Amino acid sequence: MSEPVQVVAISATSTAFTAVCEICLGIDTAVGLTASTFAGRLDLDLPEGVFLCRRGHQVTVARVETAAEPARTAAA
Numbered sequence: 001m002s003e004p005v006q007v008v009a010i011s012a013t014s015t016a017f018t019a020v021c022e023i024c025l026g027i028d029t030a031v032g033l034t035a036s037t038f039a040g041r042l043d044l045d046l047p048e049g050v051f052l053c054r055r056g057h058q059v060t061v062a063r064v065e066t067a068a069e070p071a072r073t074a075a076a
């Protein structure tokens with residue numbers, strides 16, 4: 001009963017997002033549709049949230065803190 005939960009990353013300054021539900025993408029592709037995206041909103045004080053797509057699949061949206069900054073600890 002434990003399906004893998006999809007995680008969508010959004011930038012640190014984003015409040016609104018459009019995501020693709022991977023489960024719906026598979027369903028829609030099979031029947032020839034392309035409407036597997038859904039839109040949501042995550043307020044800036046929340047690091048992540050759980051949303052449901054239009055079919056009710058669970059998708060976690062997580063804020064990426066350092067999207068544009070390279071890791072400084074990486075070996076040169």
Ligand SMILES: [Zn+2]
Nearest residue numbers: 021024053057
């Ligand atoms: Zn879905």
